[in-house]
Amino acid sequence: GNSTWEEIDDVKAGRNYGWPTTEGPSNDPRFEPPLYTYPHSGATNGNPEGCAVTGGAFYNPAVGQFPASYNGKYFFTDYCSGWIYTLDTQSRAVTRFASDLEQFPVDLKVGPDGSLYYIAHGFGAIYRISYTLQTAPQITAQPQNQTAPIGGSATFTIGATGSAPLRFQWQRNGENISGATSSTYTASNVPATYNGSLYRVVVSNGFGTATSNAATLTVTSNKPPTATIDAPSLGFTYIAGQTYSFQGSGTDAEDGTLPASAFTWRIDAHHDEHNHPFLPDTKGVKSGTFTTPTRTETASNVWLRIYLTVTDSAGLSTTVTREIFPRKANLTLQTNPAGLIVTIDGSPVDSPVTRTGVIGVIREIGVDATQELGADTYEFVSWSDGGARVHEITTPATNTTYTATFRRVAGLSTPVVQAPQPEFSYASLAAARGTASGATNVGGRLQRLSDNFYMVRATDGSITWQSAVNTLSGT
Template structure:
């Protein structure tokens, strides 16, 4: 922080350049404005470079923040030449000094609070400073709160500060162009905070436990709450949230804990999880529509001469469409009404002054205006013409603002004599000569009376040629990618001064988006050439471009301004889903695929799934992106058109999922054959060529995975695996386990046909591992197949019916009748289930009926053991 006027001369020298820029952007000083009868706009002061916000002191002074870090004071209607303070900030894009508030007890403690971006661009900060008259006390900064680390995006910083009725400090913070921030309570971005004046957590906040961020959050789900207002008597809080492509919102955050839905929803939503705005207006180009809500204020002054119908209403403004509207809050539903139109562009920061008038800032004209209401019938000049000195050959304009009963007429005079045709509120001399020097005034009349303005003196100095500026680099029709370094260079000559030096140059960049303008990357003054980098994050729209300005000034103060436009290379990003018609997120907002959007090459976009979601009565969950993982990704727009496809799987409720598993697992094993005859059982592979074979029945063709449970006493062995007589693995390796405890670490992917398939594992050496289970799986469904003794009658296989079952299950058991068999039943969590049957072990019985009435619906695995033979079947209980 640099108190006082340490950089005053440098920055005041640039003031003329920025005023001229305002002229060039708007093409005129004053647009055709329209107000309700009796209301008039009056200029308070000019010379405020890039204003962002203001605060009114009890003694009538107005503290105005400039984005580059300075705080100016307007005192008795005059802009003081010295800065109140000059902070070192990063002012790239929407960063900088963007929030200002005076303590409720400012008269006694002289505390001023500021929200600004640190010079290293690492984070935004909230600090307290102490005033000493019209200057800050050096070294008085007290840091209250360092906010979360910033991304490379230079937009969506929020910044507004206001004290609530309870004396707590409320803070508005943008989402830092990372929309997911808004829904996370553990990060400050995209929130309204409520803090004590020392930065600590106050009592009464809605989230009482968790992270320090969460405890300070008052409201969330916001995109860029650049401004908000607190009604003095009631404490009602209206938050003005700048929207993306559709809606601008005014949200009621009076009650803590509300979620306003960004990025899941914008504008009004039927989802009860999100609080709807009090009022929202769409993007368009008429009165009441716009592109960015840049200010709003409750009108509850202590004293005012405004008509009583405006008391308690809410005034708000739009950055692009040059209007101020008013919300009538007297009824149960707010009603929008027009108020002012035809204002200069980039108006912001509307507020209520101590005098009961509305005030607002205009960036393009570097000015502070107020809106007054008068009832005088006779004319009255409320804004006087000002004296001016100009070189011969240059234009000049005198203008006034007058009030009175319509219709007012104007007559300009020079040295007391009427000027023919000079009958408007302004008088312009397109090309001055020495003969134009003199004193000018205007007489304003209506049917009631007349008024005469103050005299304004025109001094004309000898003719001086204006300089001629040229931008040499970049060339015309230059195109860029996000992330590119743009090099610029210029030259200038002057008829009197010759070639102008670098110190006579001033450069700046505007970032154009649709019909409105943002500050571009900051670049140095006093140079003929330099460079800047196009950001890779920030605005994601494709209708954008940059305009580079060079302003050159000669020794007599005349200037020439030239500019060069550079446009982006664009690619198309196509979003698709499998199956088609599902939703994904683009830059945090849900969109329905297929969708194609144009995007600046190199600009970062975020994509992600919407999971779960429902389409045509079916529920889907996200599985993967075809191009890469993870689910939520930040991608740089490639230099070629690209398609990103999200794959979804149908999601079943538990009963549906188990039914699907039962269908998949169906009939499992028809026969097993082994080459080894020593014991007669297939799970021993003790010689070359011994094999185990399973016949597997699956309902659909597709890719499946195999895995084996095995035992091997020592060393390692290889198995050759064939599927339907085709080799799937030539040497699948198994290592020593010593017991039936290990699953093979090979997850072998195979293709199976719908219906019956044969899987054979053959020893490739003198012996192989002993195998007792095979797993066949697809996605989340798994078949567990056990080996069994070769049957002399292959058709005589275990049968179960009905499947799905209800009250009972019939088993037809083909095993040798002389041997006892044992039944075990497991649920789909692998837990042993009590059959509640009369017997669980029988001998000599080929058919048994199992009671199921006491078992819940779901998937079950029935295991049957007879001697060394084991068999399993899967069935489903359906109610």
């Protein structure tokens, strides 16, 4: 198209498509008519309008992601209007596929994953259009039977999949529970009359509904057991690389002292606001050991949380926890001369720098082999602990400073250019020679600045000196 129409053509060898004699729809027998056209303004009958076709692609990916009805369709986009339409090249029918694209799409491609990609020139970015199958809910984890003492609580949990958003409604004995609209429901302060109650959840979205199995709540006059963590003790601290013991006890009003089979232990490792499994559920023991690792999270805001759960013969459980924290020390990295860059755990930082770490955790410290400070260049000599330029350390028990010593590389004077001289031809420039005091094995090369102006550069492989500019009148 040009000023009035845009067109999509089926290009065949030797055909005349009328440019620039005609644009848009044409009945002129001299020209091959377009497969499809749309105007710059005044579109009718649901057809698009725009200013320029700037991208197009057939949808025939090796891995289809869109519904099968899109296979073989031609997707095209317009620079000004921010839409994508599909064209059926057989029926020549067009259908709007997407609108409100980011500013000024200029290319359209089908990716190997079956997604559609376009470049938004106005934002200098690539965007992806993918298809998510819309499905009704499915129950993936049924609620389990629960036991609670009179006045206690019981929690039911459901797992479900399906197109978002999923809606939940818990029911007791077939009646909706007010406010119980999440994937988890806790029945609190349960009375004896709730014994035998059935709890289920109805999950729904815009495409269907699924109802879970019913779970039974048993309300008992049995009292829950008492659990105690005897070791580690309250206020206990640890270091990395050591083995520690845990021990607990449990009693029950009905059962008396509980056996080891009633015990379950777990330890989670916490860092900042998240946690990771450290010791998985360990059943059937009243005591055991765990070892704190030396290769682990290097931050200092870490701790361990120990869980002990004891369960009586009636199925009632009690869980208690204990948090233990690490002993810490400061690591200071500095250089001589001061102000050079060091690395700690692979990250470069300006020195001097101090980091707090857990005693016993392995860290990596290092420096670059050569560094510049002001106009001078320095090369690494040694670390104060005798380690290699980059090496591991074990966080010591006390605050410690590590110093990286450097030596200054001897300065070199500007090389004196002996050749070429004025009036040399370009072909003679390879004969450039130079001298530089304070270095050996100095090589030279010529660098063209502009017509007839060159400079000579000399380097020993790490430092470059620049000569004055020579004026050449070569041919």
